[in-house]
Amino acid sequence: xxxxxxxxxxxxxxxxxxxxxxxxxxxxxxxxxxxxxxxxxxxxxxxxxxxxxxxxxxxxxxxxxxxxxxxxxxxxxxxxxxxxxxxxxxxxxxxxxxxxxxxxxxxxxxxxxxxxxxxxxxxxxxxxxxxxxxxxxxxxxxxxxxxxxxxxxxxxxxxxxxxxxxxxxxxxxxxxxxxxxxxxxxxxxxxxxxxxxxxxxxxxxxxxxxxxxxxxxxxxxxxxxxxxxxxxxxxxxxxxxxxxxxxxxxxxxxx
Amino acid sequence: xxxxxxxxxxxxxxxxxxxxxxxxxxxxxxxxxxxxxxxxxxxxxxxxxxxxxxxxxxxxxxxxxxxxxxxxxxxxxxxxxxxxxxxxxxxxxxxxxxxxxxxxxxxxxxxxxxxxxxxxxxxxxxxxxxxxxxxxxxxxxxxxxxxxxxxxxxxxxxxxxxxxxxxxxxxxxxxxxxxxxxxxxxxxxxxxxxxxxxxxxxxxxxxxxxxxxxxxxxxxxxxxxxxxxxxxxxxxxxxxxxxxxxxxxxx
Numbered sequence: 110x111x112x113x114x115x116x117x118x119x120x121x122x123x124x125x126x127x128x129x130x131x132x133x134x135x136x137x138x139x140x141x142x143x144x145x146x147x148x149x150x151x152x153x154x155x156x157x158x159x160x161x162x163x164x165x166x167x168x169x170x171x172x173x174x175x176x177x178x179x180x181x182x183x184x185x186x187x188x189x190x191x192x193x194x195x196x197x198x199x200x201x202x203x204x205x206x207x208x209x210x211x212x213x214x215x216x217x218x219x220x221x222x223x224x225x226x227x228x229x230x231x232x233x234x235x236x237x238x239x240x241x242x243x244x245x246x247x248x249x250x251x252x253x254x255x256x257x258x259x260x261x262x263x264x265x266x267x268x269x270x271x272x273x274x275x276x277x278x279x280x281x282x283x284x285x286x287x288x289x290x291x292x293x294x295x296x297x298x299x300x301x302x303x304x305x306x307x308x309x310x311x312x313x314x315x316x317x318x319x320x321x322x323x324x325x326x327x328x329x330x331x332x333x334x335x336x337x338x339x340x341x342x343x344x345x346x347x348x349x350x351x352x353x354x355x356x357x358x359x360x361x362x363x364x
Numbered sequence: 365x366x367x368x369x370x371x372x373x374x375x376x377x378x379x380x381x382x383x384x385x386x387x388x389x390x391x392x393x394x395x396x397x398x399x400x401x402x403x404x405x406x407x408x409x410x411x412x413x414x415x416x417x418x419x420x421x422x423x424x425x426x427x428x429x430x431x432x433x434x435x436x437x438x439x440x441x442x443x444x445x446x447x448x449x450x451x452x453x454x455x456x457x458x459x460x461x462x463x464x465x466x467x468x469x470x471x472x473x474x475x476x477x478x479x480x481x482x483x484x485x486x487x488x489x490x491x492x493x494x495x496x497x498x499x500x501x502x503x504x505x506x507x508x509x510x511x512x513x514x515x516x517x518x519x520x521x522x523x524x525x526x527x528x529x530x531x532x533x534x535x536x537x538x539x540x541x542x543x544x545x546x547x548x549x550x551x552x553x554x555x556x557x558x559x560x561x562x563x564x565x566x567x568x569x570x571x572x573x574x575x576x577x578x579x580x581x582x583x584x585x586x587x588x589x590x591x592x593x594x595x596x597x598x599x600x601x602x603x604x605x606x607x608x609x610x611x612x613x614x615x
Contacts, residue, residue: 152388161493168424168487171494173432195392196385200491201608202392208615209404296489297573297614301416312487312495 123263125358131266131348133230139221140349146214147326149206154323155188156195156203162187164320168311177317211291218284225280234268235277241270259340261357279329287322290315402610409612413541416614421547421572424485430496433488433555435562438527438534441582446526454566459550463522463588466513473552473566479503482549490576491609500570501553506544508586514540518588522595523569526582529602536580537592537600537611538571547572550583575613577603 123129132140162180163172170176172183181187190196194206225231240246250269253259260269268276292298293306293315309315337345341357348354391397441447449457454473461469483501509521521543525534542548550567552559559565564581571578578601592598597605604611 148384149388157493161490163494168428169430169495169497171430171432171434171490171496173434173496174430191385194385194388196389199392199608201603201610202398204491204610205398205401205405205608206388206392208408209401212404212407294489295412295615296421296487296575297412297416299487300419300421300573301412303422306422312489316493 125262131354142217152194153203153206156193160200164317165313170313290319412614433496433498439562460585464515464518500551502549502551517590522587523580524585
């Protein structure tokens with residue numbers, strides 16, 4: 110019954126149950142490298158934050174200054190061992206992990222972004238049309254998601270506007286913000302590139318933006334995982350491993 | 365059915381999380397793996413060295429200064445000899461400059477104060493994450509090293525300090541590029557007053573493109589060396605030897 114086909118050479122109209130090529134090899138490779146980097150950098154980052162779990166705006170900030178966010182008293186541990194790398198307190202070790210994986214994250218992200226933009230892949234999958242930008246359309250998609258009604262058949266091939274916003278937000282807002290704010294915390298780079306820290310209005314502001322962007326990625330991750338589980342985890346994970354995705358069956362087929 | 369699937373997911377997630385964590389801790393305890401990670405981290409030193417050149421750290425105005433500049437690390441020195449010097453206003457104190465130099469120096473505090481002074485208001489970034497902005501004054505380290513005359517083999521400047529942590533003498537080191545950077549000074553004055561004990565009296569190093577742990581306080585002796593090997597733990601500083609902090613503290 111099932112036909113196997115790729116998006117590009119689809120002759121007959123696709124319908125629910127068809128097996129299609131969904132994710133390019135480059136996308137799949139980057140997805141898993143990035144997932145590993147984000148996880149390691151989040152957990153080592155929380156350990157680094159344990160060293161001084163207070164956040165400030167501006168150029169300076171220590172416990173003598175007012176913080177906009179106090180995650181724990183200085184003598185207490187903000188994030189428990191199961192959340193951190195390593196699990197026992199070590200700022201030095203956490204920094205070694207964080208800075209090594211930072212290279213992998215930045216190089217893989219840059220390569221993926223260049224590939225995706227040059228090849229038009231990102232524009233094809235994530236470009237939001239004028240019609241999709243309309244509040245009515247966004248609200249409608251939001252309502253469909255809230256009722257857990259996901260597209261079926263050929264309609265499931267294209268990302269809906271909420272997916273485009275989420276993936277576009279990660280690629281063009283959260284990841285650039287977290288990389289640039291991370292670099293802006295380096296005293297050496299601040300000497301070389303003063304504009305970098307000015308972008309954020311000071312080193313402590315950059316540190317705050319770094320944390321907020323990290324929490325944005327955590328929020329994305331939680332919604333992403335929830336959607337994968339709700340949309341059929343085996344089919345979804347397989348499509349990101351092998352590229353093959355089975356289009357969800359239309360309501361009539363399921364009956 | 366749903367309950368079992370949910371249960372399975374929970375158990376699976378907990379199991380994966382536990383495996384991941386114990387896996388990371390096992391890797392963290394593995395010397396080859398952690399050395400490998402640290403080697404990747406060395407790329408930061410190489411790239412930052414190439415990028416920063418002779419750039420200057422930003423200098424701020426008095427209006428930008430932290431109301432309270434946090435003191436960190438050693439705050440009080442128990443050593444009776446140091447306490448006697450402190451009580452005497454460091455009138456009997458002198459900085460020694462030796463090692464791979466042509467003319468070893470003994471520089472009393474008033475000699476350092478009589479040299480050409482540099483005053484700078486800069487941001488101090490602690491490895492822990494906090495920052496403070498303060499005003500520093502003192503002679504440039506480069507001028508002192510030039511007066512001593514470096515031997516060709518000299519590659520590192522080591523700062524031997526009066527404080528001890530965990531029963532071990534505190535020391536730090538920088539390379540000659542940072543040592544001859546115009547903003548690298550031996551500060552005896554902070555925020556328009558003589559340096560206090562918690563901030564490293566009589567002098568502390570300011571090396572403005574590096575994190576706070578490189579800014580050695582209570583500097584008693586400066587030694588020029590060809591290599592950091594063979595000195596204490598061999599990694600170039602107390603924190604490097606005893607905590608595993610990176611010698612390059614530009615990030």
